[in-house]
Structures are given as C-alpha cells and as structure tokens.
Amino acid sequence: MGDPACLWDPGPGEIRSVLKPKRLSNWGSALGGLTGAARQGKLSVRALTVLDSRSLVRTLFLASAVRFELIGHLGTDRSADELAELSGSRRPDRLRAWLQVGVDLGELRRRGDRYRVAGRRARALADGDEFLVAHYRSMLDYQVGPYAELDMLLRGDPDWGRDDLDRYAEDIAQVSMAATPFVSSMVRRTLTELRPARVLDVGCGSGIYARVVLDSDPSARVDGVDLAEKVIVTARRELAEAGYGTRAQLHVGDIREWLPRSEVRFDLVMLLNNIYYFDRARRQEIYRQLGTSLTDSGQLLLVSMTTPGSIAAAHLDFMLRCQSGTASLPQFAELQSDLAAAGYETIEVRKLVPTEPFVGIRARRRF
Numbered sequence: 001m002g003d004p005a006c007l008w009d010p011g012p013g014e015i016r017s018v019l020k021p022k023r024l025s026n027w028g029s030a031l032g033g034l035t036g037a038a039r040q041g042k043l044s045v046r047a048l049t050v051l052d053s054r055s056l057v058r059t060l061f062l063a064s065a066v067r068f069e070l071i072g073h074l075g076t077d078r079s080a081d082e083l084a085e086l087s088g089s090r091r092p093d094r095l096r097a098w099l100q101v102g103v104d105l106g107e108l109r110r111r112g113d114r115y116r117v118a119g120r121r122a123r124a125l126a127d128g129d130e131f132l133v134a135h136y137r138s139m140l141d142y143q144v145g146p147y148a149e150l151d152m153l154l155r156g157d158p159d160w161g162r163d164d165l166d167r168y169a170e171d172i173a174q175v176s177m178a179a180t181p182f183v184s185s186m187v188r189r190t191l192t193e194l195r196p197a198r199v200l201d202v203g204c205g206s207g208i209y210a211r212v213v214l215d216s217d218p219s220a221r222v223d224g225v226d227l228a229e230k231v232i233v234t235a236r237r238e239l240a241e242a243g244y245g246t247r248a249q250l251h252v253g254d255i256r257e258w259l260p261r262s263e264v265r266f267d268l269v270m271l272l273n274n275i276y277y278f279d280r281a282r283r284q285e286i287y288r289q290l291g292t293s294l295t296d297s298g299q300l301l302l303v304s305m306t307t308p309g310s311i312a313a314a315h316l317d318f319m320l321r322c323q324s325g326t327a328s329l330p331q332f333a334e335l336q337s338d339l340a341a342a343g344y345e346t347i348e349v350r351k352l353v354p355t356e357p358f359v360g361i362r363a364r365r366r367f
C-alpha cells in the first residue's frame, strides 16, 4: 500500500481549519507538493493509487468486521466499551482506531461514543446477507493468500499448492452464488424445453440449482453429488427444511467414483461452475463418463467461467492454479473441442454475463 499518507482525505472540519488565515502557509506547502508532483508527471498515477488504497481499506475493514464477528454487534448502537467487552478486546485504543476507520469510510456512524453500521455494505452485512458475508470473509481467508505467497508459489516445491478449495469449501459455495441469477435463467430455459424427470447436479455445492429444478417442476427428482461433506450437510438440511423431501438426494463423494456405482440414467446432467476443478487432461474423460449416465435424449448443461476475457477470470484462474492439484479455468474453444472429442454435439452456447467470459453450453451425445 506504500505511504499511509496517501490515504489522507481532508474532512470538512479539516478543510475549514486549513482555510483559517494563520494556517495559510499550509496551502502554500500543499500547492507546492501538488505542482511538484505534476511537474514529475506523477499526479494522475498518484490519484489512482489513492483511489485504489481507499477501496482496499474498505475491503479490509469490512473483511475484518466479518472475520472477527464485530459486524453483528454493530447492527445496533454500541459504545466502544460495550464493543470491547463483546469482542474480548484488551486494547481499547486499537479497537477505537479500528472503529474510526469504519467511520471515515462511511461504513459506521458515530454519535458521541456510540457506533453503528451506516454504509450500504456494512448494513447488508449486519443484516446477515449470506453472499456478502462470504464475499468479505473470503478476502482475508483465501483471496489474498496466493498473492501474499507468490514467492513460495513460484519458487518453492512445484508440487506444493494451497488448500483453499477444501478449507473454504463452504465460503466458496456461497461466493459462487453471485452467478445464480445468470445460471438460473439458463437452467430454467433448459428445464422448460427438456422437461427432465431425473437430474444429476455434479458438484452441487449449496444445492442452489437443485432447488431451481425442484421449484420449476414438482415431479422432477434431483441427485446432487459433492466432495465437500460440510457443504452437503448444510444443503441437505436446507432442502429438507424447504420441504423437498425425497425428491432431492444429496451425496458426499467424488463424482468419478460415485457415477460408476449409480445405476440411474439422467435426462439432464448439470456441471455448473466446477469443470475447472478437474485436470485439463482428464476433462474429456469426465464428459464421456457423464455421457454414459445420460438417457438417449438426455443433455449435459455445462456452465463455467472461461479465460481469457476479464480481471475476474484472470484472478480465478490464478487462484485455481495456486492450489495443490491441477485446477485451472478452461478456454472457451477448449470446452467445445473437448466436448466434441468426448462424443457430444453442441445444442446451444450462451454468454451468460455481458461483461464476463462466463458461458453456458448445452450438449447431447452423438450416436
């Protein structure tokens, strides 16, 4: 982040005091600094840096508020002493300094010695918005890790990688929900055209798309399979609470081992946001294996971010490659050629998000 002074942002009180005649000399030095920076051609790049720093501080502040569970306490007015007690803080000066960051960001409001959430993001977090909570938690948990450890990731043991995909599986499942509206619309259109009786949701995560299927067709049955036990336990409970009963069966396991043990043939297999977990060299094999579980008129619906094409895609691809194993984002052309090589013909290709290389492909087996 560099010089913390770049973060200085005069509030209205400070501007007024700077304007007082006895402090006019401050203007002189400020102007001198500005013209000096401009002469060196550095003004615009420094302005950009200041803006970047502010976004970073906001993200760090909100991420720490989530990680240390302070955000929940700040949903109502709290004094600094109450917050110190609630959070077990033994350094009230540090807590106050942290609260002041929130106030200056506009995420907290301070009245006298009492604080509460004020900014839109902080309010949504205090209200328990699951996606935002997972998003901010992920910032300190795994989004910064690959950058902070770049040295080791590049120069250390080439077989070593991070374990974020397992460790943060629950948060990853929640963060994936950002794509839900875009993916859901393709899932619904597929359901309307295909009317599948049996659906397999590979790497079902939170079960969000299993739910889209169950909601769209009261006679459809879904099997979901996911490696992450914790994710499945939560998804099972939520589906049961929502009253889907036996129409949804969620299984813990690796799809490559689960599939040969299943005798069910599916009218629709959904592979949503997870082909990139599989080694590039093994993807055709996965498509072939999934193909054997399809009915004759069955279809595969594959949705994935691809690369290249956006900052988000580049970041995700980098993160995936920093994990142990062989995860990486697919290229769009590669998805299509792998499907063709595995015996599929493409029925429909859609770009699901206008600004991202995020695609949906529907395919069926060639006979």
Ligand SMILES: C[S@@+](CC[C@H](N)C(=O)[O-])C[C@H]1O[C@@H](n2cnc3c(N)ncnc32)[C@H](O)[C@@H]1O
Pocket: 169, 172, 173, 176, 177, 202, 203, 204, 205, 206, 207, 208, 225, 226, 227, 228, 231, 253, 254, 255, 256, 272, 273, 274, 277
């Ligand atoms: C990014 S999440 C996507 C979850 C969900 N499909 C969605 O779009 O919200 C990817 C999921 O695939 C699961 N997964 C990865 N490899 C798998 C495998 N070999 N078998 C089953 N599940 C797998 C992960 O555990 C993770 O929950």
